[in-house]
Amino acid sequence: MDTGDTAWVLTSAALVLLMTPGLALFYGGMVRSKSVLNMMMMSFSSLALIGVIWVLYGYSLSFGNDLGGGLLGDPTDFWGLKGLMSPDALVFTVPSLAFVAFQSVFAIITVALISGAIADRARFGPWLLFSWIWATIVYFPVCHWVFDFNGSTGTDFVGGWIANNLKAIDFAGGTAVHINAGAAGLALALVLGKRKGFGKEAMRPHNLTLVMIGAGLLWFGWFGFNAGSALGANTLAAVTWMNTLSATAAAALGWLLLEKIRDGKPTSLGAASGIVAGLVAITPSCSSVSPIGALIIGFLAGIFCALAVGLKYKFGYDDSLDVVGVHLIGGIWGTLSVGLLATASAPAAVDGLFYGGGVDQLWRQAVGAGAVLAFSFIVTLVIGFAIEKSIGFRISEEEEVEGIDGVEHAESAYDFTGSGGGSGFASGHLAAATAPTQEGVNA
Amino acid sequence: MKLVTAVIKPHKWEDVREALETFGVTGMTVSEVSGYGRQKGHTEVYRGAEYDIALVPKIRIEIVVDNDDADDVVGIIVKTAQTGRIGDGKVWVSPVETVVRVRTGDRDEAAL
Numbered sequence: 001m002d003t004g005d006t007a008w009v010l011t012s013a014a015l016v017l018l019m020t021p022g023l024a025l026f027y028g029g030m031v032r033s034k035s036v037l038n039m040m041m042m043s044f045s046s047l048a049l050i051g052v053i054w055v056l057y058g059y060s061l062s063f064g065n066d067l068g069g070g071l072l073g074d075p076t077d078f079w080g081l082k083g084l085m086s087p088d089a090l091v092f093t094v095p096s097l098a099f100v101a102f103q104s105v106f107a108i109i110t111v112a113l114i115s116g117a118i119a120d121r122a123r124f125g126p127w128l129l130f131s132w133i134w135a136t137i138v139y140f141p142v143c144h145w146v147f148d149f150n151g152s153t154g155t156d157f158v159g160g161w162i163a164n165n166l167k168a169i170d171f172a173g174g175t176a177v178h179i180n181a182g183a184a185g186l187a188l189a190l191v192l193g194k195r196k197g198f199g200k201e202a203m204r205p206h207n208l209t210l211v212m213i214g215a216g217l218l219w220f221g222w223f224g225f226n227a228g229s230a231l232g233a234n235t236l237a238a239v240t241w242m243n244t245l246s247a248t249a250a251a252a253l254g255w256l257l258l259e260k261i262r263d264g265k266p267t268s269l270g271a272a273s274g275i276v277a278g279l280v281a282i283t284p285s286c287s288s289v290s291p292i293g294a295l296i297i298g299f300l301a302g303i304f305c306a307l308a309v310g311l312k313y314k315f316g317y318d319d320s321l322d323v324v325g326v327h328l329i330g331g332i333w334g335t336l337s338v339g340l341l342a343t344a345s346a347p348a349a350v351d352g353l354f355y356g357g358g359v360d361q362l363w364r365q366a367v368g369a370g371a372v373l374a375f376s377f378i379v380t381l382v383i384g385f386a387i388e389k390s391i392g393f394r395i396s397e398e399e400e401v402e403g404i405d406g407v408e409h410a411e412s413a414y415d416f417t418g419s420g421g422g423s424g425f426a427s428g429h430l431a432a433a434t435a436p437t438q439e440g441v442n443a
Numbered sequence: 444m445k446l447v448t449a450v451i452k453p454h455k456w457e458d459v460r461e462a463l464e465t466f467g468v469t470g471m472t473v474s475e476v477s478g479y480g481r482q483k484g485h486t487e488v489y490r491g492a493e494y495d496i497a498l499v500p501k502i503r504i505e506i507v508v509d510n511d512d513a514d515d516v517v518g519i520i521v522k523t524a525q526t527g528r529i530g531d532g533k534v535w536v537s538p539v540e541t542v543v544r545v546r547t548g549d550r551d552e553a554a555l
Contacts, residue, residue, distance in 0.1 A: 202494040204487065263488045273490060309490045322490060 002093035005232040009098045012228020016105040019221035020047050020112050026214025026272065027116050030321050033206040034403025035120040036413045042115035042127055046108050049128060050135055054104045055081055061140035062103065063153040070161025073144045077154065091153055092231050102228060103147065110139055110177045116321035117185030118192050121400055124408045126393045130383060134184065138379050139176075142372055146176040168368030169348055169361070171240065172229040174284025174335040175372040182328025183376040185319060191384035192394050194318035196401065203320075208268050215272035219248060222279045226286045236347045240286040244279065247286075247298030251278025254302025262306075270306065273326060277305035280330035284365075285338045288348035293341040297334065305330050332369050339365040444539040444551065445513040449504045450478065451524040451532040456502045462523045463506070468516065472505040482530030501532060507539055507555060 024043035028036045050058070057075045064073030078084060084096040091099035111131045115122075146168075148159035162168050162175070170176060195203070205211060226244045230237035255274025256266040281301035282294055289297065309325035312318065319325065339362025342352035351357025387393045399407040406412060451459060456473070463471065477498035484497040508516050513536050520534050544554035 202496065204494060204496075205489060259488075259491070263491060263493075265488065267488065269489055306491065310492070313492065325490075 005093045008233040009094045012224035013102040015221045015224025022217025025210045029207040029210030030205040031119045037405040043112040046112040050108045062143040066158035113181035114184045117189040117319045117323040119320035162368045168364040169338045170284040171287040172226045172283045174331045178280045178327040178331030180376045183373045184380040185323030187380035189319045198318045215275045243286040243294035246291045246294035247282035248278035250295045250298035251302035254299040255306045258306040274302040277301045277330045281334035284335045288342035297337045335369040446537045447506045449520045449534040455524040459523045474503045476503045
């Protein structure tokens with residue numbers, strides 16, 4: 001065991017955990033004020049629900065010994081994280097539970113990312129049911145495919161097919177996290193249908209300052225996501241850290257430039273979105289490209305994603321907060337960019353097409369991206385339709401107009417009625433059941 | 444007595460208040476309101492999607508004054524709030540039948 005590596009992995013795990021509340025702010029600011037709480041709850045519920053099932057069987061399905069074909073880990077190997085408290089339980093140079101912790105927060109945020117596609121209209125209970133089923137039969141298998149290297153989590157353990165057989169490079173989750181969540185978001189947006197008034201009524205972001213704070217927290221946490229995936233305090237971590245900064249900065253510029261040219265003004269939402277697009281694109285590629293390569297990947301990610309967010313109006317699907325435009329498109333671009341811009345001088349030591357490596361790595365990247373996209377999209381469609389047809393997934397039209405926060409959570413996010421001290425008349429009063437009794441007041 | 448109601452551009456509100464105070468107006472009711480006139484709204488762009496925002500923010504001032512002061516008050520508001528560009532707002536005057544001061548029960552002119 002290496003204490004420096006362990007310290008970095010545990011720190012990174014905490015950084016990545018903060019990304020989910022960051023995502024809640026990023027998404028929450030973008031919806032209307034009547035649905036911000038539900039939007040944020042879809043992220044926070046992922047912290048709660050996935051946190052529990054990861055302990056029970058999620059880690060084992062992802063990182064247990066392969067059941068066959070590199071498709072799924074054995075759920076009995078680490079059921080309830082058994083056997084992992086021993087000082088001898090290591091993954092590379094860190095305690096197994098540090099690795100378990102680091103991977104847990106990846107599962108949590110991947111589920112939360114999907115929620116942006118179905119803002120304002122998904123019932124909370126069915127969302128929880130969806131999260132549970134989706135994590136179990138989509139995320140955990142794909143996590144096994146991409147992140148489980150042979151022999152890493154147990155002696156002679158066999159890992160997943162994308163990591164070990166296909167040898168596509170997905171350093172921190174361009175396929176497993178972003179293409180996966182993006183394809184699922186597209187499928188769910190199709191299952192649930194458009195919000196009432198989509199494409200006609202104004203659905204302006206209600207609080208862009210929240211969006212900016214969220215983007216900042218995501219960027220901060222993402223250094224844990226990418227540099228933490230080095231699983232050590234070493235050169236690989238330093239390279240991926242710097243590439244993460246490079247790509248993200250360039251992506252923000254790219255998005256703003258496109259807006260300035262196309263729409264006339266560079267916007268704060270564009271800056272925040274560009275940041276996330278750059279982070280997504282550099283996630284798979286940060287170990288295999290140079291900082292200059294990262295600048296190119298990021299800049300183009302900003303351009304591509306800024307163009308892609310308009311597709312939903314053209315094709316008429318209501319991917320409310322652009323999970324497809326940012327995460328699916330950014331994830332595909334980032335994953336393919338490894339095949340184009342990888343350089344043997346980077347830690348992954350592979351040459352891409354533009355560095356004389358031919359198309360060998362490029363086709364591996366394309367197969368990995370395509371496989372995750374197709375699997376996630378199809379299985380999500382099935383889960384989504386099953387829930388919609390059985391217990392119902394969507395709130396009623398009347399409830400949607402009223403606002404999902406009140407309908408699903410019996411809360412409203414903001415009370416602006418109080419003026420000059422105390423609550424205003426529109427704040428209501430304590431219900432009889434809650435108000436202090438006379439005895440209580442006298443005492 | 445007259446009720447003077449003015450809807451003006453928000454950034455002119457401080458100037459108007461000062462001018463009215465100098466003239467001797469001792470109180471008013473002010474609200475933040477939204478609306479549109481010939482100015483119409485404006486356009487905002489979010490992730491490339493254009494929104495026509497029909498309502499623009501305005502300040503509404505309501506003042507009850509003596510009949511003799513109504514024209515002066517209107518004049519002050521118009522002079523101070525004017526920028527000459529579209530969207531400067533409107534001022535109108537309506538008759539008021541009765542005014543009662545809640546604290547004392549004073550009525551009409553005594554209550555102003």
